[in-house]
Amino acid sequence: MREALFQFYKNIVEKCVDIEWKDLISVDPPKDASFGDFSTNIAMILAKKLNRNPVEIAEEIANQLRNNENVERVEVKKPGFVNWFVPKKVLLAYLPQMCEKDYARINLGNGRKVNIEYVSANPTGPIHAGHTRGAVSGDVLAELLKFVGYDVTKEFYINDAGKQIEILAKSLHHRYMELFGKTKESLPNWAYPGAYLVDTAKKLAAKYGDKFVETAESEWLEIFKQFAIDDMLAMIKDDLHALGVQHDVFSSEKDLVRSGAVDRVLEMLKGKNLIYRGVLPKPKSNDSEEWEEREQLLFRSTEFGDDVDRPLQKSDGSWTYFASDIAYHMNKIERGFDEMIDFWGADHGGYVKRMKAAVSALSNGAKKLDVKLVQLVRLMEDGREAKMSKRAGTFITARDIIDKVGKDVVRFIMLTRRDDAALDFDFKKVVEQSKDNPVFYVQYAYARTHSVLKQFEKTFGKQDVRISEVNANLLSEECLPLLKTIADWPRQVVMAARNREPHRIAFFLADVAAAFHSLWNQGKENTVLRCVLPDDFDKTCANLALIKAMQNVIETAFSIMGITAIKELR
């Protein structure tokens, strides 16, 4: 009995018929639990293929299932569903497996190489609160895919080649001059206003002294650029570590351009006749003035479903962000990734088509780029939107919210919504330790299990309970809902991984916690249902096995989510 429960039943159902289109068959819990524990649509699928009455087919399959001792109370319902219950003994037989470390670790990836690129914030300042969502989603998806057998590389792309780096260096220079009292004018409005550059300037001054005070821009620019990038990156990494995020690879746009990768990849696309010089039509949004018609180097993204062809070169002759991004994704392909997943902010949505087009062109359609657009986070302060002003340098940083509520809370809350739905993050609600707050709801359930273990020790003394020697039959009926929830964990993992939806794990944990809290409270009224029973050692051990299974699931889920399980709440 190595496979997960849902697979176990899927196999049983599949054996009932001899068909090829097994992918179409679903074996899942029905919406309404009163119909049964599992349900299959197989009769409806067959009815279509064989042009027969689904209910008749359902009856035939139901009859086969009725002969199976692992299936109970088989019923056929209206359109052609076959429903059944899981016998208690099957469920109980799974208990030891549920307690194992590798429970729910199903191999979906088969070692396929996946590159997940996330955060990729510009190295011009600390990461802000909005970045944390993509950081968490990307990180948790990476861990999830690792868990199910993918070979995952977590990657951060450094946009260190553009004009904004020059502005950064000049802003730093201004702060540097300030240190030596060499500038009277206030900070120009094109400059980055954040106070963090003052610190960077101090570090730079500590290293070089006043060496650059009198020199021309050409002397200091490159040095200031590199110094600024290095310092910003160190700061960003620091912030990410505070969030529990650690990338495997940092790729530099600048290095990529220097290596000639952009020229190479464009040459290759030229060979495929996908690049030409042309003139773009004026965009409708652009009312007038600024726009000038110009011939430029274009990529034929329209051949891959994009709306217009896209420019590769700026007016000054340097590459556009898109050009180096093409080279970057080529680089990923060359490194042998079977699949690429990029996490972008929702404001980059207009960029998806052209990038997918590029990947398709580069790999002749062989490689897939999946772009996850992460919606923005609205920071709330007790129901009101927190004011942020980038201009005044008063935006809320990732560090601010991590320091305020803790890494675990940030990570959990970021997963309480689908990526493509906007999320409100209310500081006040999130630190509140109440049922309003899903983090504490789950943590509390976990803490309770540990208080049970303590209670056990107090009652029976210190001793090992071997799961394999426990008589699971002693578990009361009231434990079954929790047991069934835990039995569903592998299926949840598969769905979350297959759909690339890490948020499902957070929702599942809330279900587990709910089932447990419910069981717990039944024990308040009916002492027989408590976990630790001073008069019944054997039954206590059975309960303990269930508790351990639940702990195991929560610990596994938390480790995928990068959250620390708390044994005792105070």
Add this chain to the structure above:
RNA sequence: GCGGUCGUAGCUCAGUUGGAUAGAGCACGAGAUUCCUAAUCUCGGGGGCAUGGGUUCGAAUCCCCUCGAUCGCACCA
């Protein structure tokens, strides 16, 4: 104007990738604690799934229209 994302209970959101009578939490109403932590639990009211069509045994889910929200739309990232 074009494109992306989205529209589900009063509020915040799930919805097993086309399944059955659409689900949670909050809020509202009524209850549970001499007890393994009440930071919890139990019960109740409340929804033509934005609108109109289409595809089929079957649609919140897939396709098209309309309305609304939001993001983007030469060269910036």
